[in-house]
Amino acid sequence: MTAPVAVSPLVLSRRAALGRAGCGFGALAWAGLNARHAAATIGPHLPLRAKRMIFLFMAGGVSQVDSFDPKPRLTTDDGKQMPFGDLRSLAKTGKSPPQRVMKPLWKFSRRGESGLWVSDLFPAMAEIADDLCVVRSLHTEGIAHGPATLFLHCGATTAVRPSLGAWLDYGLGTENDDLPGFVSLSPSLGNGGPRNLGTAFLPPIHQGTAIGRAGVPARESGIRNLAPSRGEPLAAAGRELLAGISAAQAAERPGDAELEAVIAAGELAARMEAVAPRVLDLAGETAETLALYGIDGGPADNFGRQCLLARRLCEAGVRFVQVNYTDNSNNPAWDQHSDMPRHAVHARATDQPVAALVRDLKRRGLLDDTIVWWGSEFGRTPYAQDNGTGRDHNPAGFTVWLAGGGFRAGHAHGETDDYGHHAVVDRVHMHDLHATLLAALGLDHTRLTFRHAGRDHRLTDVAGRVENRLFA
């Protein structure tokens, strides 16, 4: 039985909305109703080297001296007790006892045509060495995970500040009408938790959207509340009813912008309901692609799914995707305080998917304007913690790499000292890395500001320097 229902032209059923979406109506007038478009008016300030970014977050702290920063002195001096100026001891007591030098656990070799050093810890990444711009002279703030993880994401150890992704969404807006502009895959609740994808004082619309959370398998993760609560045809009747009620309310208040915005947000939600499940579904990928990412039930299966999803989200127009290799503990994945060989477990889970992502983006022609950033909140010490079998945190010198997005491929930038402890040559502070990443995406970090509590804030606070030598 059908009865006539009054439907305002403002109020679209999902079917009608999809029909319009199919015709590519993104530029139509309703953009004016869409707060996302209205909000993004800041950038770009600079020529774009890249349009989007994927950050592969290796939570806990990958050891640079076991992966990308070879230090022969560690082998020759292995076992020696030496004064290192341990940052944790210094921060607490102002003193530092001697430490035992610990050699790398994996063999280093030169790789590819570039001859970049990569250890056997990461055999798959070794094969894409010629695509990597390895920064060996990073240093950052925060000796413990919480402060350093917050600094990595928000540029501040303690003060509550917007995350990098929120700044990007605020600065550049979204590239698509059906999905959020900033997505974080399986983020942790720990070490800053939601602040690492939060907006602090930026408008909430720039908040990162979490898909899944740490500890939940990627295959079970989705966008919250995307699954319809009721089946058809009841759901369709409900949409008609909502449209009718909303139209009646709109008729009482012609021209009420807030009311129209509520209706428009409802339409966007309906499009997300239709579009997002298709993006999140890996079923359409070929067997070859699944195998490339290690999606075979083996140790790389979970992170492989996350990396593949990151590629799909980028293709769908998401500006910034963070892929988290983490958990909810205080000592996340890579945090090998007492058992360095466990790095191999995490390498087996991530190495193949990470390399696959770079290869896949490259063969699809996406790597040129997509930045892939791999790294941790800090590195690890070149000496054994408490003279045991693990390494402690080291924010003074560590390695990250960048691929694609106009970065110099097959290149190593900067140096740590002879033991890989402190960055000493061509140092790049985390603020500098943030400034450089923003620059690659067309944003001047000194002009990407937001006024809050009486002053203009930036991701880089009062610091940061674009390291142009990282660009090709």
Next chain:
Amino acid sequence: MAARRSVWSRGAAVAAAIAGGALWFAVGSFPSLPAAEPGPAAVDEGFADTIAPLLAARCLACHSADHEINGGLRLDLRDGWVQGGDSGPAIVPGEPDQSLLVRAIRWDPGAPQMPPDGKLAAEEIAIIEAWVRRGAHDPRGGSIGPRSRLLPGATKGMTAEEGRRFWSFAPLSDPALPEVADPDWNRDPIDRFIRARLDAAGLLPQAEALPEVLARRITEDLTGLPPTPEETDAFVAAHARDPDGAVAELVDRLLADPAFGERFGRHWLDLARFAESSGGGRTLLFKDAWRYRDWVVAAVNADIAFDRFVAAQLAGDLLAADGTADPAVVEGNLVATGFLALGPTNYEEQDKAQLRFDIIDEQLETIGRTFLGLSIGCSRCHDHPYDPITHADYHALAGILSSTKTLLNETDNVARWITRPLPEPALIASRRAEIDTATARLKAERTKLKKETADTPPNADGVTPAAARSAEIEAEIGRLGAELPPRPTAMIVEDRADVADTSIRVRGIEKNRGRVVPRGMPEVFAVDLAIPTGSSGRRELAAWIGRPNAALPRRVLVNRVWGWLLGRGIVPTVDNFGVSGDPPSHPELLDWLARRFIATGSRLKPLVREIVLSRTYRQAAAEGPADGNRLWSGAVRRRLDAEQIRDGLLAAAGLLDRSVGGLSIIGAGDIDANDTAAQSIEYGYVFDDVRRSVYTPAFRNRRPVLYEVFDLADINASTGTRTTSTVASQALFLANDPFVVAACRAVAGRVVAEAGSGEARIERAFRLLLARRPSAGEREAATAFLARTDGESEAWSVLCQSIVSSPDFRFLD
């Protein structure tokens, strides 16, 4: 040359390459320098050959008049390092170990690491050390000019004198009440101020809102809950007889309802950045924070005077034993002190001196925003760029908090806050003492038995007598331990034993100490707190904020109350009464309200009553955009906040549990909050209670979805106005979240049970959810839907959910 080069580290080679050939030569010539004190000519030559090129290569880009003068330090002339930068002279001739420049290039602990882009080679450091040891002879002339130009301290914002004339700092004025022509608007002082401005602008106010609109507005504003259909009916009937009397009666009833304290207490909890875990890096459970929340709700309901409200939160620990024997007051004062302790502290920070100062900064920023409407935090690093708060003023206040102990100690790897046992009724206290004594005795016996066990042979059953007794002891300890609930404790702060003024942190860097500043209020307030010896000054700070003649805190508070009721402050930037904030739209009204507040005992309820009874408040919603309504020519249409949406839904569903106060985090009763198990409580928490939202566990790292999507206040910072966003995730939440679906099923159950015909049920659904009857258009849409879904068991819940998803559910006219 080649041979000498081979002993260099690669760092030196790179530095040399940057400096170019001159440095090669210069460093290469180092060994030829005379070791003894040389004559002037030789010194100059050594400087030019060795030191000058090094400075040029590695220092001058950031420390010279030609480039930048970072940290106020110039190294392009002798006077530059003699005078030094922000941190004082850079070189002490003859004393390399006391020369900051030398310590910086060595990257000594506690010194800045210079140059920041890469350490000098060991040989280069040795050259500079040797030069300083020999007396740091430097032939370069010239003067850097007056030092003040380079140092923070020169005020860039307003001076204190200018500040005292700025509207927010000036004494309260005593404005005359304007006369307005409309007699209805000439009765109430608030209305006279508002109407006079409307008349002057040639604008007319709106008529009084419809009674059912007023019933919903007043009930939501004062309690955060919707009126029931029966309450609305009663009000509408009373309003028909006597509009003013009906409003007054409703307001008085609601002010006496515990829900008022829950609603206005919630506003205060936003300002107090109230949370039940620390968030930050490693989140820790604040298991006692609920007591602070309950104290706020109770204090609002009891309508305690503002000065007491402030004093308890800033200095309750000091007041606790003062002049009262009432244990409830003593306990309340201790609990209220939690205000200073429950910030988003990063307890994991390894540099505990830094952590201490970060906590002080967070406390100052919270106090500044909450009570003074100022961002004091801006002055941590330098003078405030606009407001009359200097770098020194900041540290005058910081001294009060650095004399306050917020961390239990400064040695724990993961720090912790301070808890203090609360007083218990005498009967329980004496029983607890007995239990403690008995338990201690049993434990001693257990220890003794353990020693004996080894020596005693087992009996026939293979059990030693000692083991049998041990089992008895364990059982007894367990029984005693379970007899009483855990000892109640509160999060507090307390005065330190080493109360002292603190020194300026130059550029906000903790280890970069400048001169010591006496504790006190910023100069602009022109007040001597007269802090007694041995006291932090918190009590005096609180007393000043609570003083009736302290104009700024009064203005800030009455403006907040106005904003909570009318949707926008008279000063729209409710947390910013400084130069960069908005000026008041009605300065005379603001001052009148502040005076009125003082005259009625600095109590909240009379002020709320006064505002709600005004014609200004009772107007119908303004037409057109809200920012075109700066003069209140109509009510400001507002979106319900997250708590109102949740509580309203639960109330309509008949599910809302109205019990007031108490522990809200299940499992948190007796846990050591520094235990990782406490984190598991937060991360794994299932939010399934049906109590009012103010009692929902307020974790910093985990919030119910509803609160996230409907813009709960930033739980990490003092917040006077919430943002309201309109985003797709709200629509998805209302359409698909299991909480909404379940609540709507319950509403539908009520609708079907409480009304008979389809028509009556439609009306009941709208009245339960929107506190009004459906319009013709809404009724038509609902009727069509029901016809289409005839016989569908879920139809009524879908109908209810469509009402919940419609714009009017979330907006308050």
